[in-house]
Amino acid sequence: MDAGEIVCVKGGYIFTRAALAEVAPVLGPAEIQIADDLFIGPRELDEREGAMIFSNHSCEPNIGVQGQIVFVALRQILPGEELTHDWATTDDDEYTLESRCGAPTCRRILTGKDWKRQDLQRKYRGLFSWYIERLIDAE
Numbered sequence: 581m582d583a584g585e586i587v588c589v590k591g592g593y594i595f596t597r598a599a600l601a602e603v604a605p606v607l608g609p610a611e612i613q614i615a616d617d618l619f620i621g622p623r624e625l626d627e628r629e630g631a632m633i634f635s636n637h638s639c640e641p642n643i644g645v646q647g648q649i650v651f652v653a654l655r656q657i658l659p660g661e662e663l664t665h666d667w668a669t670t671d672d673d674e675y676t677l678e679s680r681c682g683a684p685t686c687r688r689i690l691t692g693k694d695w696k697r698q699d700l701q702r703k704y705r706g707l708f709s710w711y712i713e714r715l716i717d718a719e
């Protein structure tokens with residue numbers, strides 16, 4: 581797979597935050613946020629597998645989001661290679677996690693507000709989700 585090719589498209593149903601809270605206890609984290617109060621993800625357990633993009637975090641990711649649900653290769657990706665995107669480009673949330681991605685540039689501590697970092701805004705210009713892009717513009 582070459583740089584720029586579409587790797588996956590996130591699918592599912594559209595939920596408000598309140599509706600998501602009803603399915604989240606059963607499904608766990610399976611959604612992505614696409615607008616202020618809108619999320620996309622599976623509704624039932626048997627839909628979960630097909631609705632996941634199975635992308636872990638990396639501080640040097642190999643895929644990036646375009647728009648809200650389309651993920652493209654940022655470089656050549658070999659068959660079987662793990663897919664990773666930088667969660668700073670898709671998340672506006674309240675978590676703090678440790679990154680063990682192994683990249684030389686690893687920032688060690690991830691937060692759901694990393695999109696606010698100017699270094700990351702420069703690094704990922706054009707690679708934030710439409711929703712995060714709007715938050716950046718509003719800052």
Ligand SMILES: [Zn+2]
Nearest residue numbers: 639679681686
């Ligand atoms: Zn990292």
